[in-house]
Each structure stands twice: as C-alpha cells, then as structure tokens.
Amino acid sequence: MTAMSGSEGRRRPVTLKEVAARAGVSVSTVSLVANGKKNARIGDAARARVLAAIDELGYRPNALAKNLVHGESRFIGLVTDGIASTPFAGQVVHGAQDEAWSRGYMLLIANSEGNPEAEERAIAMLLEHKVHGILYSTWYHREVVPPAGLSETDTVLVNCFADGGPFAVVPDEVGGGLAAARMLIAAGHRRIAFINTTTESPAKQGRLAGYRHALAEAGIPEDPALIMEAESAQEGGYACVERVVASGATGVCCHNDRVAQGLYDGLKERGLRIPDDVSVVGFDNQEIIAAHLRPGLSTVALPHYELGVAGVRALLDGVPAGAADRLTIECPPVERGSVLTVTA
Amino acid sequence: MTAMSGSEGRRRPVTLKEVAARAGVSVSTVSLVANGKKNARIGDAARARVLAAIDELGYRPNALAKNLVHGESRFIGLVTDGIASTPFAGQVVHGAQDEAWSRGYMLLIANSEGNPEAEERAIAMLLEHKVHGILYSTWYHREVVPPAGLSETDTVLVNCFADGGPFAVVPDEVGGGLAAARMLIAAGHRRIAFINTTTESPAKQGRLAGYRHALAEAGIPEDPALIMEAESAQEGGYACVERVVASGATGVCCHNDRVAQGLYDGLKERGLRIPDDVSVVGFDNQEIIAAHLRPGLSTVALPHYELGVAGVRALLDGVPAGAADRLTIECPPVERGSVLTVTA
DNA sequence: GGGTCGTGATCAAACGCTTGATCTTCATGA
C-alpha cells in the first residue's frame, strides 16, 4: 500500500522512448523537441505530434539521466551544524535555497548536529551525488577546521572561516557594532554601556571594536566601567541591571537581542522605563524577540539570509582570482522604539 | 578561478573504469568489490589490488549512475511554504532530515513561500529528479488543497491535511489543549481562562475542545466569561490583561507562547506576579520564549521534529491498508515555573 | 583421458538521455 491514497497507482515513469513510440518518431527527435533546441530542424508536423505525445503521456524528463550525460549535477550541498538550533540556520538555508533555486539548482541539505563523524558521512554522501559544490555553514560565526572531504569539491564557508581554507562569507561584526553604537550616539547619548558576551568569538571582539570605533569617531572617551560581560542570554542581561544602573549609562548596547530582553525585564522590575530612562539596542534582530518586546527593540540585523545567498553566488560564480579570502556582509541597523533621542 | 582556494585543482571524478585499469581488472570486478557483494567470487589477490586502487585514486561511486540503473533515487523531496517564517519549519526539516538520513536517503528541499506557481515548479523539479516521494509541509497546522503534481508520486502531508487527499501527519491539537488545561487543574485551579486565537484553524478549535474536555472530566462548569479571543501574538496577550483580571481567573491557558509572553508583560505592569497571583500556560514550546521568560513558561510542545520524522516514516514504510487517513502526533506538556499549585 | 565441477573473472546489455555524424528526400539552378 502506498502512502498516497490518491487515484492512479504510481507506475514506472514515462521515458523518452515511449514518447517516441507514440509520436512515431525517434528518441532523438523527442529529445530535441522536449529541450526546445534552437537550431534543431524539426518539421511542424513531427513537432506537433511529439508535443501531443508528451502531454498525453505526462512525460517528465529524468534529471538524473541528464546529469549523467553532462557529467555534472544541478545540486548544491549544504552542510550545517544545527539546522534547528536557532531560527538563524533556517535563514541561511532559506537564502541559499532561494538563490540556488533561481539559478536552477537544488539544495541538498545535510545536518551534522556538530558531530564530526556524521559530518564526514554527510559530505561523502554529497560527494557521491556529485554535487556542484558544498556550502559549509555554522549557526554562529566562528573559526572552523573544515572537514577533509570538502577538498574534493568547490566549497564555500558560510558564517564561519578557516585560515588558509576555502573562501568564506561572514557577517561584518565590526560594522554591526559600529552601527549599534551609532544609533545611540546619533540620538544624543554620550554614556553608552556595552554588554559583551563572555565567550570568545569574532562576535565578541568585532562588535566591541565597532563600539570603540563609534565612540572614537564621536570623540567620546572610553570608560571601562561601561564595558561589562555577561552570559549571552536573557539571564545575562537580567544579571547586568545593577551594573548598568550604577554606571549611569543612558544607553546600552547589548551583545544580542536575548540579552536585551533580559535587560528589559530587569530594568522594568526596577521601575525604569525604556526608552525614557534607558535606551537599549540589541544585536541579531531576532524577529520573535525584537519585534515583540515593548517597546520594540532597535537592533542590528545579522544577515543570515544574505549569507546564504552570497554563499551560493560565490560557489556558482567563483571568486575572482586575487580577491580576499573572505567576503563580509553588512549588518544593517533596524530601528524600533527602544532608543530615545535626548536633546542636550 | 574556483571558489575553493585549497590545494589540488578540482578534476573530473575518478570512475570505475579508471580504477579497473589501475588494478588490472574489469569494471565488473571493481563494481563487485566496491559494493562488497556477498556472493561474488573474487580472488584475494584481485580484491586486494582493487581495494588499493580505490583508495589510491580516491574513487567515489557516482550515486546518480547507480540511481539510473536501479530506476529509483534515494531522494526525498520536502516542499515547505516557509522554511524560515518560524523556527517551526526548521524543526520539521530537522526531523525529516534525521530520519531520512538514518535510512540512507537525502532530503531535497524546496520552499515555495506559499506562492502556488513557485510550488508547482518546485514539485516539477523534484519529480524530474525522480524523488522517492514528497513531503508537503506547512508551517502552521491547516487544511490545504495539495498541488496537482503531487499525485505523480507518493506524498505525505505534514502539519496539514486535505480531505480525500494524501495521508497526513498532524499534531494532536485536542490532546494538547487537554494537556494544557490539565496542568492547571492538576495544580488545583478551578477558574481557568482560555485565550483563544481569532483566526479559524484546527488549532483554534482543537485546543478549545481539549480545554473543555479537561474541565468536563474535572467536573468544572464552563464559564463563557473565561473564554476570550485575541490576536495570536504578544500584542494579543497584552491586550487581554483587563479581561483576564476581571474574570477572576487564577490560571490562564494561552493560545500560544507569544500570547503568554504578552500576558506576562501586561500582568507585570499591573503589579501582578506569575505564578503567585496568576498561573499561565502557553502552547508551542517555543524555546526562545518559553525557556527564557521569568518565570519559565509551562507550556505544551508542538511536535514539529516528530512530525518530520513521522512524515518520512509514513513515506518510506507506507501506511497500512485500511488505516486512518491521518496520524496525529502527541503534544506533550512541558513544565516550567509558571504554574502555582494552589492548596485548597 | 574425457566428462564434470567449482572458482575466478569478464562480457555485454541496459538504465534514460544528449548530440555530432549521417542518411534520405526533394526542390532548385545551371
């Protein structure tokens, strides 16, 4: 019993040969017609019969056979270390899928859940399917050591990088940190706290560098008391309230939206209002959090969708010789209601 | 210039023929050895030479060619209407991917973003790749009219259903509503409000039915004043605070976690504490919300991962003749800290 | 010494499709 309760029992797919028989022509002719070859010389009568046969029989070309002939497939493999760990991975898949699709490629996804053995097997399987190339992506921006199998095909690292490794596409953490701080500075704030994460990462360093850059360009001196670290989750932000209040900051850059959410909670419990008493900006632009906090959280978006798109592009178009080994994608600011403009 | 900056320039993949040449045997022999055919009669010497040649050359079987011969592929197509709209779709993909993988199948994903035309093209493409079957999934549980193309292959509907259509795998909304209400009832609550959504859907009706069933089995009379409707987002929950407070409810079942989050905000602003003053239960078990609210939100999980798994199973194992046209998957309760046990 | 086996390995066809080379017609121009 088949799973589809629907009508006609599944039968062997219609082939070129059968179409040819029905139309009374050779398979070559059918092939030519089916592919609409420009400079094929096919008579109107024959063409018509072929077309008719094709749809009477419901012919579908066999992409696998086509690939065999051409020696290359229209598959792109996507290896991810956790497709569902966060909404982020989904966005990368989404972007990659859209771009691949629009170029006539299909995405073959494999997730390793970070297990190196599963990863090797996944890559082997992709390789056996003769994928055109592989996108190796991680759910948070970090350095990786790319699995050996990757060297057998074109590879692009997405949201991760490896020294001397394949070309990489990563978010511009520094630019993001800059944008975040600038939102506050542009609104007139001068005492701006920065809640960083405790885990070493490009995000930790990059965003802080951006923040510093923003202060510098605005001529605001740095104050170590304003820079703090906390677990990068709601709990961490919540735990920072004391210090933030004590620091006398009027604005806070949070390492991510979850930290911001925790900060919201803590601030509110102390009776402080956002943005009236304290302005807050997040990072990540995690819709489900940022858009629904009260007030909406102004934040900086992590360009996951764009990373997916850029990854596929790099894979398909190749990267110009002599180009840098890494492409950084902008993290654009997203304004909502958590930043108050202070009039000096 | 290729995208992989790494070492050896990508070259045409090694074929059986080349391995055969190097080992000084025929392709048949190599094929036999490579596949470890049980009852193939191969001498030790020949076998050894073949094995050596295989890894010296780094031979990878061509899965496409294999598929051609066998007339069927190891692909499963997954069509979704929004892989990134929510973290949910990702979970379905995750479950499907894990199960498919463990059975030696690869997932071919295509997302239509709800666009019917894109959907038809996606399905056509999957069909051309001779997928073993297709999983058609939606990001929220609803009725659909399955696209025509699906009738050409085995299909399983995931998180959606169609009368007289393909076999479907859906969450048990009624059971979920029941579980939600029972958490409150078990904790001694008797006045339990129910914030439903405003949009017609299996979730709206099913969860309410479950709630009613729970009241009935506990001998609690229904009070229309306790049943309200609101937009199914944070805003909706926030907007319900008045009515909830006025109703005198000590416990509230929310249509989903986001509504619960809004309710948290509203309740807190009014100075009410959770769970001390009001117990709250959500629905969906959206980690990012439920696990990080203060206090943690007790809720009922939507089994997206399991839906994906069950979908693939139904596709691969078929559904027993005479079985129902739908498989419902349990929505298990997840206890956190938002329900207070009231001692009568 | 001839027939019979068992063993080890090869042959060749087939899977569905593409495509350069080839063949057949038939109208055209000299």
Add this chain to the structure above:
DNA sequence: TCATGAAGATCAAGCGTTTGATCACGACCC
C-alpha cells in the same frame, strides 16, 4: 538532366553503473 544543398529526421556512441550470462582453467572422479 544532374549535381548541389537545405531540410527533416535517424544513428549510434557514450555518460558510470549493475548484473545475469558466459568463459577459461584446473582439480577431481571414474
């Protein structure tokens, strides 16, 4: 009248595998 050429369609090889049929060769038995 006969090449010439274009138009219309077919041939056949090949893509990388699998696999039932076949072959070569000793060993063995009578």
